[in-house]
Amino acid sequence: MEHTARAVNGRQVERPAVEPAVVKPEREPMIDARPWLVADGVARPSLSRCPLCLGEVLPVLGIPEFVRHRSALHDARCVLTTRTYQPDELVVRKAYDVAVGFAHRMRFVRRWEFHYAAVQQLCPSFTMKRFATVLAYADVLNLWSYPNLREEDLASVLLVLTGFMRLADSAVKGAPESVGWVRFWFDASVRDVGDLWGARTSAPGLFRIEYREPGSTPFPTGADVLGGMRVDTLQMPWTERVAGPAPELHAADRAAFGRFVARSHRN
Numbered sequence: 141m142e143h144t145a146r147a148v149n150g151r152q153v154e155r156p157a158v159e160p161a162v163v164k165p166e167r168e169p170m171i172d173a174r175p176w177l178v179a180d181g182v183a184r185p186s187l188s189r190c191p192l193c194l195g196e197v198l199p200v201l202g203i204p205e206f207v208r209h210r211s212a213l214h215d216a217r218c219v220l221t222t223r224t225y226q227p228d229e230l231v232v233r234k235a236y237d238v239a240v241g242f243a244h245r246m247r248f249v250r251r252w253e254f255h256y257a258a259v260q261q262l263c264p265s266f267t268m269k270r271f272a273t274v275l276a277y278a279d280v281l282n283l284w285s286y287p288n289l290r291e292e293d294l295a296s297v298l299l300v301l302t303g304f305m306r307l308a309d310s311a312v313k314g315a316p317e318s319v320g321w322v323r324f325w326f327d328a329s330v331r332d333v334g335d336l337w338g339a340r341t342s343a344p345g346l347f348r349i350e351y352r353e354p355g356s357t358p359f360p361t362g363a364d365v366l367g368g369m370r371v372d373t374l375q376m377p378w379t380e381r382v383a384g385p386a387p388e389l390h391a392a393d394r395a396a397f398g399r400f401v402a403r404s405h406r407n
């Protein structure tokens with residue numbers, strides 16, 4: 141084979157004169173458009189923007205039900221196509237504010253049953269154990285310190301902060317394409333939680349994405365997406381909800397929440 145010489149770090153090294161063939165990605169990341177063609181009760185013939193990353197999408201030739209991102213950057217970052225199992229997370233960047241944080245957290249604890257019921261309405265399999273875990277995480281992140289924090293958004297925020305949720309083994313068994321994991325995401329207009337409570341022209345989308353069991357990564361990637369849906373936010377206005385009686389909950393859940401509060405006050 142013909143070789144040429146070049147200098148690398150002051151040393152002469154040899155390399156083949158023929159450049160290696162460009163390695164193409166396995167396949168172009170495609171998005172099944174069908175679940176996304178009905179949004180807000182309106183049926184659309186095609187998609188022009190990705191519902192998750194809001195990037196422009198184009199039809200895939202020959203496969204009318206699929207679209208692809210126009211930009212490779214969106215391919216890399218979008219929940220529906222990313223090859224990383226640690227995509228951009230929702231961030232909480234508010235510095236701790238003693239007065240605001242204390243008041244918001246107290247109000248949450250006072251109405252925790254309503255919040256737990258709201259989370260379960262959006263995700264019926266959400267357990268008290270998960271609830272306590274994500275609340276401890278929210279405490280560390282200073283979620284409560286946003287001055288404009290709206291109580292009615294907390295169920296969505298807690299679901300998104302929870303991250304990947306593995307379903308019980310019983311749900312995984314069966315067909316190879318069965319759903320192994322779920323995760324809730326806001327669309328890309330919400331990067332920082334505070335984006336929910338700033339000036340907005342439209343409400344952000346909240347999505348439930350379902351994944352198959354990943355083959356080679358600890359958590360699923362865009363390649364494992366089985367489907368998804370836009371989750372309707374809670375139908376009943378929050379003020380109306382909290383004006384009613386507290387939701388009925390199991391005694392075990394009440395006891396578990398009491399233990400969480402006692403533990404967090406000790407820390």
Ligand SMILES: [Zn+2]
Binds near residue numbers: 191194219220
């Ligand atoms: Zn996208």
